[in-house]
Amino acid sequence: MRALVKTGPHPGLELIDLPEPSVGPTDVKIRVLRAGLCGTDLHLQAWDDWAAATVTPPLILGHEFYGEVVEVGSDVASVQVGQRVSGEGHVVCGYCRNCRAGRRHVCINTQGVGVNRAGAFADLVVIPAANAWVQPDSVDPDLGAIFDPLGNATHTALQWPLVGEDVVITGAGPIGVLATAIARHAGARHIVVTDLSDTRLGLALAAGADLAVNAGRERLRDAQKALGMKEGFDVGLEMSGAPPAVSEMIDNMNHGGRVAMLGLPKDPYPIDCGKVITHMLTIRGIYGREMFDTWYAMSSMLQTSTVFADAVRSVITHRFPAQQWEEAFDTARSGQCGKVIMDWSDEGAVG
Incomplete structure (x- = not known):
């Protein structure tokens, strides 16, 4: 599969071929259709002091995404193959004090998709089934890809x-x-x-x-x-x-x-x-999104108001096929844009 990877402790990224990720008993494998660029991704590409102190290469980047479930683990009952999902990018432990109290967004053992574990700038990504937010079939894929930043704004x-x-x-x-x-x-x-x-x-x-x-x-x-x-x-x-x-x-x-x-x-x-x-x-x-009250709130707002949905959609100003990732990063870094989306679907392929 294609994957956009931080290959070593230095500036830059590489689009390379990697084996498909495996699925654990409580995981889902998602074919990525859209992925959003975030400031975190720009820091990781530039390899600044924060990136060097946070990330251990090699690593697939990307944590804002939407796609189709293509495989589920043997213990998964909440998500089905064929469903379209957005991904919550914070993978929490489930056993620390905050997790047990229902405050999972402040889990002290949080692992970030595309930061501490393999991310979604790839054809396929694996996350825990609990982190998959099932979307209605009618959702705009571009909107599905920005539920992470929309969640931050909502929270x-x-x-x-x-x-x-x-x-x-x-x-x-x-x-x-x-x-x-x-x-x-x-x-x-x-x-x-x-x-x-x-x-x-x-x-x-x-x-x-x-x-x-x-x-x-x-x-x-x-x-x-x-x-x-x-x-x-x-x-x-x-x-x-x-x-x-x-x-x-x-x-x-x-x-x-x-x-x-x-x-x-x-x-x-x-x-x-x-x-x-x-x-x-x-x-x-404020940090991240409340899991999963924030997700319910933003889904409800989008479903109950076309005016609100149009306002949210208006933040997306640029779309690039995955092969043009360098142009996508340059555009995001320019500041003369809103949200930049990369298309990982077959329709977005070039050549």
Whole structure:
């Protein structure tokens, strides 16, 4: 089978032929049809300090995917051959304190598909049957491939009640744009999104933002005035990992405001704890997706609103056949895009 592999501890990837993976008694084998590119994949391709400290090559990359089940293990009853599935990329132990308490998304022994075990940038991938989310036959394959980032956005955005609230989202990458669509669907009053890329801010406006703020030229304080806001933002969703964005968000939160933080910073940075205390702000770190409450929530939103589904679909701006993976990575790295999808189906093949 074809597989996109980090072959050694150095920059770059190789598309090579590998044997098909075997299936254990509780596993499913999935023929990958679509796979989404994530910032994690870019770090692994570049082989930066984080990648070198996290990954042991050789490794097949990729953790955002959708495909068809082609084989199930002898003990699997929940998934059938022929079903179409998306994959939860966090494989958990099932026996640590958090797993036993139903908080599997904070399992201390989590293994990441495409990070700590073989991933989905390949014709075939094997995951535990418990990690396969069965999709309706009618689901758009491209949408099925982005349930992982949609789950991150859903988990972050729905930390707080949003009906009638004024929401600021820092970072208009794919997850920030998806969070915009969720906040609009959930009934937020005003939604303001900040970024340094006008291209990505345009995607946020298309997904339902009321105002897009280029942080290189404009200030959130002025956005509040433009919208007639008098008391600051009620909810903040931090998707950028950029210290200046976090600082400006905190400066513009209402007293009693609530902030959910998903964006990972490159380095530690200070936060104005005096303002957090005197303004009684709540700051909550977010990781991954709740397994599997988040999956139920995003499936329901997509099934009950074509407007929401169209807004989610709008984040996908580029599609490439798997053979053109280098162009796909270059596009994703450019920042002048939304979500980039690679097509691993026969229809996506070149030549």
